[in-house]
Amino acid sequence: MTGAWLAAAWFAVAAPAFAGLHGLYVSRHVVRQGETVETLVRMFGTTRGTLESQNPRLNLDALRAGDQVRILSKPGVFQRLQPGLTVSDVAYVYKTSQEELLSVNGITDPRRISANRELFIPERDPLTADRLRTLDRKRARATARAPRGLFGKPLAVPGRLVMSDGFGRRLHPITGEPQLHAGSDFVAPYGTPILAARDGTVEYSGIKGGYGKLVILRHAGDYETYYGHATELFVKEGDAVVAGQVIARVGATGDATAPHLHFEIRQGGSPKNPQRYMRGFF
Numbered sequence: 001m002t003g004a005w006l007a008a009a010w011f012a013v014a015a016p017a018f019a020g021l022h023g024l025y026v027s028r029h030v031v032r033q034g035e036t037v038e039t040l041v042r043m044f045g046t047t048r049g050t051l052e053s054q055n056p057r058l059n060l061d062a063l064r065a066g067d068q069v070r071i072l073s074k075p076g077v078f079q080r081l082q083p084g085l086t087v088s089d090v091a092y093v094y095k096t097s098q099e100e101l102l103s104v105n106g107i108t109d110p111r112r113i114s115a116n117r118e119l120f121i122p123e124r125d126p127l128t129a130d131r132l133r134t135l136d137r138k139r140a141r142a143t144a145r146a147p148r149g150l151f152g153k154p155l156a157v158p159g160r161l162v163m164s165d166g167f168g169r170r171l172h173p174i175t176g177e178p179q180l181h182a183g184s185d186f187v188a189p190y191g192t193p194i195l196a197a198r199d200g201t202v203e204y205s206g207i208k209g210g211y212g213k214l215v216i217l218r219h220a221g222d223y224e225t226y227y228g229h230a231t232e233l234f235v236k237e238g239d240a241v242v243a244g245q246v247i248a249r250v251g252a253t254g255d256a257t258a259p260h261l262h263f264e265i266r267q268g269g270s271p272k273n274p275q276r277y278m279r280g281f282f
Helices: 003-009 037-044 048-054 087-093 098-104 129-142
Strands: 026-030 068-072 076-080 118-122 163-165 168-171 178-181 184-187 193-195 200-207 213-219 223-233 246-250 260-267 270-272
Touching (some): 037 048, 037 068, 048 076, 087 098, 200 223, 213 246
Antiparallel strands (some): 163 184, 168 178, 184 260, 193 246, 200 213, 213 223, 223 246, 223 260
């Protein structure tokens, strides 16, 4: 197959590189008479699954001359993160590692992964129906409803809370080791008032390891809330507090790379996903 024939058979318009992904782009190939999906797989060194993921409306088994096929420069697929779906969930269903996904996608700080970010999973095909159902179940469990209004907003900010990192397994932003992120991280300027999310009693107020300056409140129903990385603490152990009371200010103490509030909800000592208990604030 000559270079001239190849030039006539297809043309590539390189889209801007995907964020954090070096050398990854989409080209467009115009099908010639007699070409099949197997021809394209050989021609571009890709897989049928990659072609399917990039061309969901095209019948690859009935290609016609003139059809335009999107060609990804590297074999693999994309998976969009959604509420209740973590990087570790994606790694599990695609049978890869969280560390590889973060590295491939150029993510150096897992805390900064935005909602609806698309992750590229190299050398993988689209999920089977069974694997898709597994992913759906994980997402459904993570976002299942809990008693509405059980906890209020823990920050004195207008509008909805902005979450920089959610509940689930991830790499620790400082040590790089895998761990359970037992709460949610909310973006807020340095010094923003931190509010008690519910009536309760101060169980702890001080410095505690990676949490930095931390307040722990105990509430009815065997619940606790954690407020970490503060710069100032305004309550002491044994104090009674009411929902909405200022108990601290946002900082970056402990294992924090930027000012934010690390907020946890625990029941009987077991961490819970805050998204299930704080509907209306996200």
